[in-house]
Amino acid sequence: MQLEIFTTGGTIDKIYFDAKSTFEVGEPQILEVLREANLSIDYRVTPLLRKDSLEMTDEDRGLVRQAVEQSTASQIVITHGTDTMIATAKALADLPGKAIVLTGAMQPARFRFTDAVFNIACAMMAAQTLPAGVYIAMNGRIFNPGSVRKNVEMNRFEDV
Amino acid sequence: MQLEIFTTGGTIDKIYFDAKSTFEVGEPQILEVLREANLSIDYRVTPLLRKDSLEMTDEDRGLVRQAVEQSTASQIVITHGTDTMIATAKALADLPGKAIVLTGAMQPARFRFTDAVFNIACAMMAAQTLPAGVYIAMNGRIFNPGSVRKNVEMNRFEDV
Amino acid sequence: MQLEIFTTGGTIDKIYFDAKSTFEVGEPQILEVLREANLSIDYRVTPLLRKDSLEMTDEDRGLVRQAVEQSTASQIVITHGTDTMIATAKALADLPGKAIVLTGAMQPARFRFTDAVFNIACAMMAAQTLPAGVYIAMNGRIFNPGSVRKNVEMNRFEDV
Amino acid sequence: MQLEIFTTGGTIDKIYFDAKSTFEVGEPQILEVLREANLSIDYRVTPLLRKDSLEMTDEDRGLVRQAVEQSTASQIVITHGTDTMIATAKALADLPGKAIVLTGAMQPARFRFTDAVFNIACAMMAAQTLPAGVYIAMNGRIFNPGSVRKNVEMNRFEDV
Numbered sequence: 001m002q003l004e005i006f007t008t009g010g011t012i013d014k015i016y017f018d019a020k021s022t023f024e025v026g027e028p029q030i031l032e033v034l035r036e037a038n039l040s041i042d043y044r045v046t047p048l049l050r051k052d053s054l055e056m057t058d059e060d061r062g063l064v065r066q067a068v069e070q071s072t073a074s075q076i077v078i079t080h081g082t083d084t085m086i087a088t089a090k091a092l093a094d095l096p097g098k099a100i101v102l103t104g105a106m107q108p109a110r111f112r113f114t115d116a117v118f119n120i121a122c123a124m125m126a127a128q129t130l131p132a133g134v135y136i137a138m139n140g141r142i143f144n145p146g147s148v149r150k151n152v153e154m155n156r157f158e159d160v
Numbered sequence: 161m162q163l164e165i166f167t168t169g170g171t172i173d174k175i176y177f178d179a180k181s182t183f184e185v186g187e188p189q190i191l192e193v194l195r196e197a198n199l200s201i202d203y204r205v206t207p208l209l210r211k212d213s214l215e216m217t218d219e220d221r222g223l224v225r226q227a228v229e230q231s232t233a234s235q236i237v238i239t240h241g242t243d244t245m246i247a248t249a250k251a252l253a254d255l256p257g258k259a260i261v262l263t264g265a266m267q268p269a270r271f272r273f274t275d276a277v278f279n280i281a282c283a284m285m286a287a288q289t290l291p292a293g294v295y296i297a298m299n300g301r302i303f304n305p306g307s308v309r310k311n312v313e314m315n316r317f318e319d320v
Numbered sequence: 321m322q323l324e325i326f327t328t329g330g331t332i333d334k335i336y337f338d339a340k341s342t343f344e345v346g347e348p349q350i351l352e353v354l355r356e357a358n359l360s361i362d363y364r365v366t367p368l369l370r371k372d373s374l375e376m377t378d379e380d381r382g383l384v385r386q387a388v389e390q391s392t393a394s395q396i397v398i399t400h401g402t403d404t405m406i407a408t409a410k411a412l413a414d415l416p417g418k419a420i421v422l423t424g425a426m427q428p429a430r431f432r433f434t435d436a437v438f439n440i441a442c443a444m445m446a447a448q449t450l451p452a453g454v455y456i457a458m459n460g461r462i463f464n465p466g467s468v469r470k471n472v473e474m475n476r477f478e479d480v
Numbered sequence: 481m482q483l484e485i486f487t488t489g490g491t492i493d494k495i496y497f498d499a500k501s502t503f504e505v506g507e508p509q510i511l512e513v514l515r516e517a518n519l520s521i522d523y524r525v526t527p528l529l530r531k532d533s534l535e536m537t538d539e540d541r542g543l544v545r546q547a548v549e550q551s552t553a554s555q556i557v558i559t560h561g562t563d564t565m566i567a568t569a570k571a572l573a574d575l576p577g578k579a580i581v582l583t584g585a586m587q588p589a590r591f592r593f594t595d596a597v598f599n600i601a602c603a604m605m606a607a608q609t610l611p612a613g614v615y616i617a618m619n620g621r622i623f624n625p626g627s628v629r630k631n632v633e634m635n636r637f638e639d640v
Contacts, residue, residue, distance in 0.1 A: 011178060018171060018266040019312045021212065021243070023183045037598035038586065039620035040636050052181065083181065106178040106518065112272045112432070118517040121601030124620060129609040140519035140604060152179045156520050197438035198426065199460035200476050266358065272592070278357035281441030284460060289449040300359035300444060316360050331498060338491060338586040339632045341532065341563065343503045372501065403501065426498040432592045472499045 003043040003127055004073035005030060008064060008088075009051040010081025012105035012116050025050045029109035030079055033117050041128070044073075053081020053088075053104075061091040069095055075127040076100040079120070082150055082157075085136060089145035092134045101127045102145075103137045106155055115139075163203040163287055164233035165190060168224060168248075169211040170241025172265035172276050185210045189269035190239055193277050201288070204233075213241020213248075213264075221251040229255055235287040236260040239280070242310055242317075245296060249305035252294045261287045262305075263297045266315055275299075323363040323447055324393035325350060328384060328408075329371040330401025332425035332436050345370045349429035350399055353437050361448070364393075373401020373408075373424075381411040389415055395447040396420040399440070402470055402477075405456060409465035412454045421447045422465075423457045426475055435459075483523040483607055484553035485510060488544060488568075489531040490561025492585035492596050505530045509589035510559055513597050521608070524553075533561020533568075533584075541571040549575055555607035556580040559600070562630055562637075565616060569625035572614045581607045582625075583617045586635055595619075 007013065007028040015026035028047050048067055049060055068076050074097060080088055082104045089102050103123035109116035123137040136143040138157040147160045167173065167188040175186035188207050208227055209220055228236050234257060240248055242264045249262050263283035269276035283297040296303040298317040307320045327333065327348040335346035348367050368387055369380055388396050394417060400408055402424045409422050423443035429436035443457040456463040458477040467480045487493065487508040495506035508527050528547055529540055548556050554577055560568055562584045569582050583603035589596035603617040616623040618637040627640045 011176070011181070014176070016171070016174070016183070016267055016271070018242070018315055021171070021214065023176070033598075034620075036593050037595050037620055038636060040638060041619075041621045054181065082178070107176055110271050110273070111176070112270055113516050115517050117597045118513075118601040121598040121620070122605040125602040125605040125617070125622075126609060128621065129606060137605070139521075140514075140517055140601070141521050141608065142605075155178055156518060158520060193438075194460075196433050197435050197460055198476060200478060201459075201461045273356050275357050277437045278353075278441040281438040281460070282445040285442040285445040285457070285462075286449060288461065289446060297445070299361075300354075300357055300441070301361045301448065302445075316358060318360060331496070331501070334496070336491070336494070336503070336587055336591070338562070338635055341491070341534065343496070374501065402498070427496055430591050430593070431496070432590055475498055 001042055001044050001073050003041060003075040003077065003124065004071045005043060005045045005077045005079070006064065006067055007045065007047045007079045008049040008053070008056070008081070010053050010079065010104045011107070012079055012109050013050070014108040015110055025052060028079070029116065030120055033109060033120055037121070051081070053084040056081070056084050056088065061088050064088060065092055065095070068092060068098065068100060074098050077123045077127050078102045080104050082106065082138070086145055086148060086150070089134050089136055097132050099127050099130045099132055100134045101130070101137050102135070161202055161204050161233050163201060163235040163237065163284065164231045165203060165205045165237045165239070166224065166227055167205065167207045167239045168209040168213070168216070168241070170213050170239065170264045171267070172239055172269050173210070174268040175270055185212060188239070189276065190280055193269060193280055197281070211241070213244040216241070216244050216248065221248050224248060225252055225255070228252060228258065228260060234258050237283045237287050238262045240264050242266065242298070246305055246308060246310070249294050249296055257292050259287050259290045259292055260294045261290070261297050262295070321362055321364050321393050323361060323395040323397065323444065324391045325363060325365045325397045325399070326384065326387055327365065327367045327399045328369040328373070328376070328401070330373050330399065330424045331427070332399055332429050333370070334428040335430055345372060348399070349436065350440055353429060353440055357441070371401070373404040376401070376404050376408065381408050384408060385412055385415070388412060388418065388420060394418050397443045397447050398422045400424050402426065402458070406465055406468060406470070409454050409456055417452050419447050419450045419452055420454045421450070421457050422455070481522055481524050481553050483521060483555040483557065483604065484551045485523060485525045485557045485559070486544065486547055487525065487527045487559045488529040488533070488536070488561070490533050490559065490584045491587070492559055492589050493530070494588040495590055505532060508559070509596065510600055513589060513600055517601070531561070533564040536561070536564050536568065541568050544568060545572055545575070548572060548578065548580060554578050557603045557607050558582045560584050562586065562618070566625055566628060566630070569614050569616055577612050579607045579610045579612055580614045581610070581617050582615070
């Protein structure tokens with residue numbers, strides 16, 4: 001397998017439960033996004049967690065790191081909530097031989113207008129073209145986890 | 161004016177605020193739905209409230225009743241949260257000379273898959289074809305407010 | 321069965337075949353529209369034809385009339401191309417005991433922005449609320465087949 | 481400017497004209513796609529042609545080559561019909577100092593289900609991460625124009 005995708009939850013996977021009048025992190029939405037994209041690359045989707053990223057613990061990050069480490073793929077994409085995506089990216093530093101790209105969305109993939117499809121595509125392409133290392137793909141570009149922040153007011157990632 | 165639409169909030173108008181990681185009742189979504197439908201009827205949209213229907217008070221229902229009463233239109237559509245739509249419908253009983261149809265959605269209008277467009281269309285057509293009275297248009301049919309309930313498990317309205 | 325839907329083709333069902341670089345009338349799209357609407361009425365969809373309505377012949381109209389006549393439902397919806405929808409409506413005159421509503425779309429149901437969902441909902445509600453007769457449901461209202469025309473420039477139906 | 485996007489038409493930009501019952505290549509759809517993606521890169525969209533790619537002439541390809549050559553950007557994305565995308569890519573060979581990525585879609589960007597968003601994102605990311613050269617971004621991966629073909633039956637690009 002060439003490219004492995006791990007899902008951890010986040011806004012990208014939020015769906016609406018009318019019975020409870022709440023939105024919750026649901027099934028990974030990336031499967032539907034990729035079906036529509038009609039890909040000709042060899043990939044696999046492995047769900048790891050289903051959490052709002054504000055609730056991610058060090059233990060969760062350990063689990064993600066272990067999954068990436070054990071994957072036979074050298075190209076890794078991780079879908080993740082945007083609030084702590086940078087922290088998880090840093091926790092994946094120093095894993096040799098893999099291009100690891102984290103991405104997510106500001107608007108859920110289930111919405112009619114969403115940045116999810118664009119961001120997933122960017123991450124999958126970056127994982128195929130960049131050298132080994134850890135990257136964040138948001139807002140159409142690649143960021144270095146060591147020098148990026150989420151600008152909450154502007155609703156986007158930017159260089160520090 | 162032939163048909164007046166009052167909006168009160170509810171799931172149909174829920175949007176996502178990434179900065180707060182919450183979904184909230186936002187601007188009336190019906191304007192965009194109607195633009196796309198390319199209507200040739202004479203209508204007006206008047207926002208009244210922006211509430212989850214579980215938070216609607218008797219005072220709110222009094223305000224809705226007053227707005228309907230004072231409208232010069234004889235065909236009235238009201239978008240409303242589904243949880244207390246029936247209670248508001250009952251509070252509008254005995255207003256003479258108007259066909260009043262309440263509708264809403266189980267999935268927000270902003271979603272890629274939503275019942276909002278279908279329900280709004282049903283309500284607007286019912287307001288044009290039914291005699292004066294108060295009705296609920298959900299799940300493709302017309303219900304009498306006195307003999308309907310929301311089946312939360314099945315996620316739909318049904319006859320009592 | 322309460323409501324029967326016959327499909328005949330038209331813009332509403334147009335899909336894109338990349339291999340031939342052409343758009344053609346495809347499978348009835350109404351099934352997907354209705355699945356999403358989560359209906360609680362008793363209906364059936366019966367495909368009759370798959371034609372651009374400019375190609376509908378008198379024989380085709382005879383076939384539609386026969387199907388409507390033989391249906392056990394008293395509420396009938398027919399999806400149809402808009403160019404000759406009025407001619408087919410006239411060919412269905414004088415069928416007793418049935419509310420027959422024709423509808424279609426100016427933009428295919430497969431498009432992200434389409435009038436198909438709104439129009440189908442209007443037709444299904446009209447079939448349930450109007451007395452026996454033949455009607456056209458387009459642009460959010462009901463037209464009498466004897467006094468309507470398609471305004472090609474304005475892209476909508478209007479009274480003659 | 482960092483990244484320049486030239487549009488030439490193709491399926492990605494096909495829209496429906498009900499008045500003529502035809503689909504034609506319309507305004508560049510990429511503007512709407514990029515608005516939704518909320519990008520934080522510095523880009524510009526320049527429409528060059530509005531053609532089905534089967535109608536592209538050598539003169540058209542000369543015009544595209546000239547535009548790329550004169551662009552001040554070193555990252556170039558070109559949206560193009562899929563049928564002759566490979567020929568245009570070859571006509572852009574040997575332009576020094578620019579990463580040039582061609583992309584398109586098998587289903588128009590206006591469709592509810594389309595590969596356009598995914599493909600555009602892949603092309604824009606590839607233009608940012610790949611060294612100078614000419615590439616095709618389709619079906620989630622990068623192809624070399626010298627060793628790729630469109631498999632019409634399978635509806636995708638593949639290595640020769």
